Amino acid sequence: MAAPVISARNLVKAFGTGDFAVRALDTVSLDIQQGEFFTLLGPSGCGKTTLLRLFAGFEMPSAGTILLDGQDVTVLPPNRRPINTVFQSYALFPHLTVAENVGFALKMQGKPRAEIDETVAKMLALVRLEAMAGRKITQLSGGQQQRVALARALAPHPKVLLLDEPLSALDLKLRKEMQIELKRLQHETGITFIFVTHDQEEALTMSDRIAVMSAGKVQQVGTPKEIYTHPINRFVAAFIGETNFLDAVGETGGARLTTGDLIPVEGVLHGPVTVAIRPEQLRLVAPATAGAIAATVRDLVYFGTDTHCHMALVDGTALTARLQSPASGDIGLSIGDRVGVLPMPGAAQMLRD
Amino acid sequence: MSAAEQAQRAKTTRNAWLLVIPALVVLMAAAIGPLVLVLIYSFLTPGDYGNVVWSFSLDGWQKVVVERDIFDDSLHLAEAHLTIFWRSVSLSLVTTILSFFAGFPTAWFIATRPANQRAFWLFLITLPFWTNLLIRTFAINQIIRNEGLLNTILLHLGVISAPLQMTYTEGALLIGMVYVYLPLMVLPLYASLERFDLRLLEAAYDLYASRWQVLMRVVLPIARPGIVAGSILVFVPCLGAYVTPRILGGGKLMMLGNFIELQFGQGRNWPLGAAISIVLLVIVMAALLVYVRAINGEKRDG
Known part of the structure; x- marks a missing residue:
């Protein structure tokens, strides 16, 4: 594998001192490759924004190092790192025009006038705001401001672009547009993007790789498919998508549920485990089918494309299946029906915690 | 428009004028009237014992810049x-500049305190207003006079061997x-820094601006309305300052305010004063x- 463009080595960031110290980041190590769309995903307070601020240089780590192209940049101030940030609040300069905002970094670097004008024009074309060059920031809509913020951060062609929940202030439709726009920009510029979000769907659809964070630690790093299909622990499984968790005991050949049913699982752990199964990986069959777990339908919720079927196993354990809605919209079940539940092959995961 | 409508409209207009009359009277009596009076006085002949003689003369205006040899x-x-004139304008300008250099860090300090502490700091800033200006100026005189606090301390510390003459100097006026x-x-x-979005500092710093550039390119331009307003608020009253130069200048270092007072008092030349x-x-x-x-420039840009 090629050398990473940016690496975190055992980063620790503690706020406060002594007994009151809170570790916002706890020994985080990451390698992010050149040209990657890398997402830091986690609930608020998980340390993802702190990690981003350490990368940007706004804060210094309590311990550990940050390498940029193999060089130690841990204590370099933000204005001397070839890393730029798109802020959640955009933080555009209200006293400057759109073009002046986009050209700000180049001007600070002392680039010649002609080069600044050329780059600004190119950047404004890239985010499709050519017509807005002379406008004031206050005259733009939220989506336009977002694109100015992107152009401004991309203009000096940083090695890494940091994006701190940049889409959270936009409405749903605009957010979808900007997701596609971001992917296009990343593709066209070839710049490494580090994207912070708490929206798992956004993370899954946009990223090359995702680091799921919780309580200051990186829980799992992987492609969206790896994270979704093979979550490493209960936190990751629960945070990404919806999951059924069932208490079980691992034994040769599978996991024995509290109901006595055996679910076949590869890579067996022995002893008490949690079995995780995605709702869309469950099929409903006739109650007496071999290998099926007996259940009773408790509730049916219609979602349009699919219908959520909430069930209870014989010992009362809750289980949800997501069934594709047929053309008629009626899946032919009613509350109180007895059914058999069959997990699709390879769908069940055994988790230790 | 029908005749009835026209009559109605005329009546509304007349009523509106009637309602404005009290405001106009106050304005005339308190602002425009005295101003016109001063303007008229400046074109009259001074009386022997003050006041004016009602005969037209340009002497008052002439004496502003030229004098007739006896x-x-x-x-x-x-x-x-x-x-x-020069002393008034230059001292006012220097006072404005010094106030800015002392006031900006102060204002920045207060604006960056937690919101619940700012009222306390602002209270400290406004505290001197609670004391009479005359008393405060005499207090400064006490500090800087030859036998005053500052000289005593400096003498005891051995920094100086003889008291520094600070009173009755332009330096004293400035202080x-x-x-x-x-x-x-x-x-x-x-007021302008309090609304300043501190995240802009990080943004500028992130975009390769040095600390100096952050100040010059982001903070000062955004604070411009406050800087202009503060400068005017200092410069204008400085020009007409009376008490400070009277006490700290000892009547020797006059500014415009004292000069005007002199003409209406001992000078007995009301037209010149006017x-x-x-x-x-x-x-x-x-x-x-x-x-x-x-301010308009700001608006045009914005």
């Missing part, structure tokens, strides 16, 4: 008057005026014009 009646520049007018600089600066008052007014108007331009 012996040969030749005209030459009134250097004493020009010195006073006094900066002290008196500093709050008028701090308050508008605070003419200087008008000149002062014109300088103030010019300063305000700069202010309006600066």
Whole structure:
């Protein structure tokens, strides 16, 4: 594998001192490759924004190092790192025009006038705001401001672009547009993007790789498919998508549920485990089918494309299946029906915690 | 439009004028009237014991810049008057600049405190207003006079061997005026810095601006309305300052305010005093014009 463009080595960031110290980041190590769309995903307070601020240089780590192209940049101030940030609040300069905002970094670097004008024009074309060059920031809509913020951060062609929940202030439709726009920009510029979000769907659809964070630690790093299909622990499984968790005991050949049913699982752990199964990986069959777990339908919720079927196993354990809605919209079940539940092959995961 | 409608409209207009009359009367009596009176006085002949004689004369205006030689009646520049003009304008400008350099860090400090502490700091800034200006100025005199606090301390420390002459110097006037007018600089600066989005500092810093560039390119331009307002609020009253130069200048270092007072008092030359008052007014108007331009410039950009 090629050398990473940016690496975190055992980063620790503690706020406060002594007994009151809170570790916002706890020994985080990451390698992010050149040209990657890398997402830091986690609930608020998980340390993802702190990690981003350490990368940007706004804060210094309590311990550990940050390498940029193999060089130690841990204590370099933000204005001397070839890393730029798109802020959640955009933080555009209200006293400057759109073009002046986009050209700000180049001007600070002392680039010649002609080069600044050329780059600004190119950047404004890239985010499709050519017509807005002379406008004031206050005259733009939220989506336009977002694109100015992107152009401004991309203009000096940083090695890494940091994006701190940049889409959270936009409405749903605009957010979808900007997701596609971001992917296009990343593709066209070839710049490494580090994207912070708490929206798992956004993370899954946009990223090359995702680091799921919780309580200051990186829980799992992987492609969206790896994270979704093979979550490493209960936190990751629960945070990404919806999951059924069932208490079980691992034994040769599978996991024995509290109901006595055996679910076949590869890579067996022995002893008490949690079995995780995605709702869309469950099929409903006739109650007496071999290998099926007996259940009773408790509730049916219609979602349009699919219908959520909430069930209870014989010992009362809750289980949800997501069934594709047929053309008629009626899946032919009613509350109180007895059914058999069959997990699709390879769908069940055994988790230790 | 029908005749009835026209009559209705005429009546509404008439009523509107009637309602404005009290405001117009106050405006005439309190602002425009006295101003016109001063303007008229400046074109009259001084009376022997003060007051004016109602005969037209340009003497008052002439004496603003030139004076007639007692012996040969030749005209030459009134250097004493020009010195006073120059002293007033230059001291006011320097006071404004010093107030800015002292006031900006102060305003920044207050604006960056947690929101619940700012009221306390602002209270400290406005505290001097609770004491009479005369008393405060005498207090400064006590500190800087030859046997005063500052000289005593410096002598005891061995920094100086003889007391420094600080009173009755332009330096003393500056100390006094900066002290008196500093709050008028701090308050508008605070008002504009308080709304300043501190995240812009990080953004600028992130975009390769040095600390100096952050200040010059981001902080100062955004704080411009406050800087202009504060400068006007300091500069204008400085021009007409009376108490400070009277006490700290000891009557020797006059500014426009004292000079005007002199003409209406001992000088018994009301037309000259009136003419200087008008000149002062014109300088103030010019300063305000700069202010309006600066604000309009802001609007045009925005």
